[in-house]
Amino acid sequence: MNPELIDTFLDLCETRSFNRTAERLGVTQSTVSGRVRALEKLLGRRLFQRSRSGTELTTEGLMFAPHARSLRVAWAEALHAARHAGDSAMTLRIGLQHDLAAAHIGDWVNAFLAAFPGVSVYVEADYSANMCADLASGGLDLAMLFTPQGGRDIHFETIGEIGYRMVSTDTERLSEVTTARYVLANYSPAFAQTHAQLHPGLSTAPVSSGQNATVAGLLATLGGTAYVLDETALALAASGQARLVADAPAITQPVYGAVLLRNRHRASHRRLMKLLRARFTQRPSRAAPQPGLQSAP
Structure with missing residues (x-):
């Protein structure tokens, strides 16, 4: 089995775009097309239908997709078993x-x-x-x-679940938090949705990040206000490095x-x-x- 053919097929199932799959796999579009043709030749069936409106799976492609996923998992497990066959520990x-x-x-x-x-x-x-x-x-x-x-x-x-709290180097009041001095945390889609509902006026902050350590680092460099992990917020407040914004609601993840x-x-x-x-x-x-x-x- 050629795992590149399976990986390309499954990526194309997700993107429905030869250009996008080529970008994601770091190859040319012609390489993606060649791999698809090779897989179709091997199976003797057409897997994709290309048109001006985009790329769609054929009926045969839809039927092959779950088997392709199983093949990819089986191949990964076989490689893992072979590489660790001589090890004393799994x-x-x-x-x-x-x-x-x-x-x-x-x-x-x-x-x-x-x-x-x-x-x-x-x-x-x-x-x-x-x-x-x-x-x-x-x-x-x-x-x-x-x-x-x-x-x-x-x-x-x-x-x-974990929790995030708002801390600030500037203020202890939510009403005094400004967009210009706000670091927008984007830890997950669920967090972002809750944050947007709670603080619609802060969603256009000039700086944002998706990692707690990075948000804390930005506060260290720029100052201002942001949501950080509960334990980070408590530690910063205890040490005097920042203050809890007491009337800002916590957000759980x-x-x-x-x-x-x-x-x-x-x-x-x-x-x-x-x-x-x-x-x-x-x-x-x-x-x-x-x-x-x-x-x-």
Whole structure:
């Protein structure tokens, strides 16, 4: 099996654009077209219909798509098994949303190692969309993320939530927060929607970011006001580096555990989900102050 043909087919199923798939895969449009022709020749069926209105899957393409996803996962698992065949320990591949990993990655890894003796752990911080893609391709065994996506091949469960609070180097009152001195946090679509409902007047801030550490760093450099993780906000307030905007409502963000649908009933994956829920109830309420922030005036 040529995995490039399968990857190209599945990406094109998502984008419905030969140009967009070429950009995403880092190849030319002619390469994408050639791979599609090669796969169609191999199958003896037309998979896509191109017209002025765009690219659509044929009936045969629609029927082949779920099998292509299964082939991609099987190929990834076969590669993983072959590469680790001589190892004494299995590798558990876990993805964590950036804001979860930044403050607590050590706690998570210690918990994984304690729960699975003899198993090595590979952990990477990423965004929800990338982790869903890696789960679907077999690159991850489990992910903790903010935004479920990826279709019917992935199973999602709510495992907890985290909170964000508004802090400021300028003021303790929401009425005194200005757009010009605001750093707009965009941690997830759900967070952005809630924020827009609560603070419609702050949605045009000149600076924005999707990571807690970056937002804290921007406050350190620029000053102003922003939403940061609960523990970051409490630590900054305790150290005098910033102040809580007391009358600004907190915003909560659900956290989901994600695994391949076919793995959701496996004992190891159920154990992981249980472990993650338990760890959320044990997360500390405070983190160390963020480095670089100056004391609020």
